Amino acid sequence: MTEPALTLKATGRGRRRLLANRFAEAAAVAAATAAIAVLGILVWSVASRGIQALNVDFFTKGPALFGQSGGGIAPAIAGSILLVTIAAVFALPFGVLTAIYVSEFASRRFADQVRLWLDTLNGFPSIVIGIFVFTLVVKTAIPVLGIGRHQSAIAGGFALAIIMLPLVARSAMEVLALVPNQLREGSYALGVSKWQTVLRVVLPTSFGGILTGTTLAIARAAGETAPLLFTCAIAGNAVDWNPSHSVQSIPLTIFTYSESADPNLHTQAWAAAFVLIMFVLVTSLTARVLLDRSRRKLGLSR
Amino acid sequence: MLAPVEAASVPQAGSTVGRSRGLRDRLGDKLFYGLTAAASLISVLLVLAIIWRIFKGAWPAIQHFGLTFIANNVWNAPLDQFGARDLIIGTIVTSFGAMLLSAPLSVAIALFLSELAPPAIRGPAATLIEMLAAVPSVVIGLWGIYVLAPFSAQHLQPAVSSVLGWLPVFANGRDKSESTVFTAILVLTIMTIPITSSICRELFLGVPQELEEGAVGLGATRWETVKTVTVPSVRGGVIAAVILGLGRALGEAIAVTQVIGNFIPLQRSIFEPGDTLASRVANQYQGAITDLQVSSLIYLALILLVISFLANFGAQLIVKRFEGKLQGAS
Numbered sequence: 001m002t003e004p005a006l007t008l009k010a011t012g013r014g015r016r017r018l019l020a021n022r023f024a025e026a027a028a029v030a031a032a033t034a035a036i037a038v039l040g041i042l043v044w045s046v047a048s049r050g051i052q053a054l055n056v057d058f059f060t061k062g063p064a065l066f067g068q069s070g071g072g073i074a075p076a077i078a079g080s081i082l083l084v085t086i087a088a089v090f091a092l093p094f095g096v097l098t099a100i101y102v103s104e105f106a107s108r109r110f111a112d113q114v115r116l117w118l119d120t121l122n123g124f125p126s127i128v129i130g131i132f133v134f135t136l137v138v139k140t141a142i143p144v145l146g147i148g149r150h151q152s153a154i155a156g157g158f159a160l161a162i163i164m165l166p167l168v169a170r171s172a173m174e175v176l177a178l179v180p181n182q183l184r185e186g187s188y189a190l191g192v193s194k195w196q197t198v199l200r201v202v203l204p205t206s207f208g209g210i211l212t213g214t215t216l217a218i219a220r221a222a223g224e225t226a227p228l229l230f231t232c233a234i235a236g237n238a239v240d241w242n243p244s245h246s247v248q249s250i251p252l253t254i255f256t257y258s259e260s261a262d263p264n265l266h267t268q269a270w271a272a273a274f275v276l277i278m279f280v281l282v283t284s285l286t287a288r289v290l291l292d293r294s295r296r297k298l299g300l301s302r
Numbered sequence: 303m304l305a306p307v308e309a310a311s312v313p314q315a316g317s318t319v320g321r322s323r324g325l326r327d328r329l330g331d332k333l334f335y336g337l338t339a340a341a342s343l344i345s346v347l348l349v350l351a352i353i354w355r356i357f358k359g360a361w362p363a364i365q366h367f368g369l370t371f372i373a374n375n376v377w378n379a380p381l382d383q384f385g386a387r388d389l390i391i392g393t394i395v396t397s398f399g400a401m402l403l404s405a406p407l408s409v410a411i412a413l414f415l416s417e418l419a420p421p422a423i424r425g426p427a428a429t430l431i432e433m434l435a436a437v438p439s440v441v442i443g444l445w446g447i448y449v450l451a452p453f454s455a456q457h458l459q460p461a462v463s464s465v466l467g468w469l470p471v472f473a474n475g476r477d478k479s480e481s482t483v484f485t486a487i488l489v490l491t492i493m494t495i496p497i498t499s500s501i502c503r504e505l506f507l508g509v510p511q512e513l514e515e516g517a518v519g520l521g522a523t524r525w526e527t528v529k530t531v532t533v534p535s536v537r538g539g540v541i542a543a544v545i546l547g548l549g550r551a552l553g554e555a556i557a558v559t560q561v562i563g564n565f566i567p568l569q570r571s572i573f574e575p576g577d578t579l580a581s582r583v584a585n586q587y588q589g590a591i592t593d594l595q596v597s598s599l600i601y602l603a604l605i606l607l608v609i610s611f612l613a614n615f616g617a618q619l620i621v622k623r624f625e626g627k628l629q630g631a632s
Contacts, residue, residue, distance in 0.1 A: 017523055017526070018523065020523070020525055021523035021524055021525040021526070023525075024524075024525035024528070024529075025418060025524065025525065027410055028410045028411070028413045028414040028418055029414055029418065030410075031407045031410035031411045031414065032410070032411045032414040032415065032419070032427060032431070034407070035407070035411055035430075035431050035434065035495055035496075035499070036427065036430050036431065038434065038492055039430055039431070039433060039434045039437070041449075042434075042437060042441075042442070042445050045445055045448075045449050046441060046444075046445065049448075093341070094341050094344065094345060095345075097337060097338045097340075097341030097342070098338070098341045098342040098345045100338045101335075101338035101339055101341060101342040102342060104338070105335055105338060105339065106342070113346070114342050114345065114346060116618065117345065117346045117349050118345060119614070119618065120349055120611070120614060120615070120618075121345070121348060121349050121352075123546070123549050123610060123611075123613075123614035124349075124352065124553070124607065124610065124611075125552065125553020125554070125555065125580055125603075125606055125607070125610055126553065126555070127553065127555040127580050127583050127584055127603065127606075128352065128356065128553070128603045128606060128607050128610075129352065131356060131359070131583065131599070131600055131603045132351075132352045132355050132356060135355045135356070135358070135359040135600065136351075136355055162348065162352075165345060165348070166345075169345060193327035193328075193330060193331055194331050194334070195327075195330040195331050195333070195334035195335075196327070196330065198334065219436060220436070222438075223436075223437075223438025223439070223440065223441070224438070224439075225438070225439065225440040225556045226439075226555045226556050226580075226584055229555075229584055229587040230587055233587060233588070234588070251438060251440045251556075252440075254440045254441065254444055255440050255443070255556060255560070258440075258443065258444045258447055258448075258560060259560070266448070269444055270444070273440075273441045273444050273445075276438055276440075276441060277437060277438070277441050280436050280437070280438060281433055281436060281437075284433070284436045285429070285433065288429065288432075
């Protein structure tokens, strides 16, 4: 009892160290909680303000006339579907072919180069890509299809495709690299040529992974606004599936409504944001789960 | 699969079958090689094409204003006078402000996810934080206008300026404006945290367990282990992760233009409206009338491209050097 040094309670320097440790741990927990809370508050804000405006009209009708309440975003939904489809049609083949070249044919040095350039492309501000397509397609005439010299869904979809390309290519490279080499070797041993091996063995094995990678890229492209500002912004108020016309889109609708003075449009913006955020979160969450699973499957079979 | 068997049983016919198949294979291989090589070449050339077209589009403005464009501070469409000075400053202030907030937070989050959190909540927590990156910027901007900006104007800004108000940067805004540079910084912080923290998390997970165990064995607390072993051993990667987040913040146009107020000349306090390069470009999409204005907007995009190119390239160089060092050490 007379010797306090024998207690297990830390004193002096040890106590300070423990306190510092506890403080740092608390800070880390607080930071992570705050980040998750921000996501929660964000989704809750959008849901609580947007759900009230969701009804059948919202999905089937065009915007209401000025001052009237109600109306919907059917043209924007159709436009977004059209734009993302065009983007996927451009980006998917280019992305997958690039990935095949890098993983099956290229030397390691060249593969590193392609990766570097794709990362650079991925790092470009999306508004710059919008401007690029603007100078390329909107300002200059393209003789085919009559898509030049004005904004169009093709121009917008092309801009979104440039956003998607590095995402599709990088995720496809990752999945192709996971395909076990024994499968390729087995195919060669049977006398199958390289291109047949890639088409019949490598691609089918990695099909799931490539698909989910593409889905993630689509979720990203569906929410992009900046590339569309200069390429596909000024559009009519009706549902329009003509790719050579400029069409409405969900992100751009949210953008213009959010800056308008009409409170009815604010409600519409929240509802559109709810639709968009649900689409993006559900698709990217599903894709992520599937990607993890296919990665694990490929990883195990190695 | 049946072809070799046929070839073996009927040697006469087999040779021609073999030859045509060989031809098809060789042709197919060549075509396939060409196709994939062309695709990757185009992907690479796309980067150069973007730089070239932006430069070409900006050329009339470059000829007209020269480099004084960077130093000038007017944006007067009717008079055809344009300059970028305060937009460049605004871009740098907002991105670096966001980086100052998000870098420590991201590292803390990454440490929580890699070292602290119980295994059962690690995965879900990491996924949730990555989902924050999936939220479209226009939605974050909408939320920024109607939820974050009023909250910040009523609570955060008065609180900060009551403590640090003696610094002109934090002086209270004159008219209690909701659209401020500060709100833009907050929005950019939210957008960069998931990027930086998820890279940092992977880096921390990659630190060899033995190193950390060694520190713990020597009696270090968890914090001391992290401070002296985990973070220093991946320092280059952490810096690169922060710069990648910075790149995102530099180029963000939509969310920033929604909350920042689109106002130049830049005020002294961050609790006043401002503007950035990307935000100005996004904001003028319907208003550009004269060719010179369009070209000046593209000039802004060119400046933005150069800044973000440098940032990204810098990050990649750091990563390369860092990886080289790791390989050299092991």
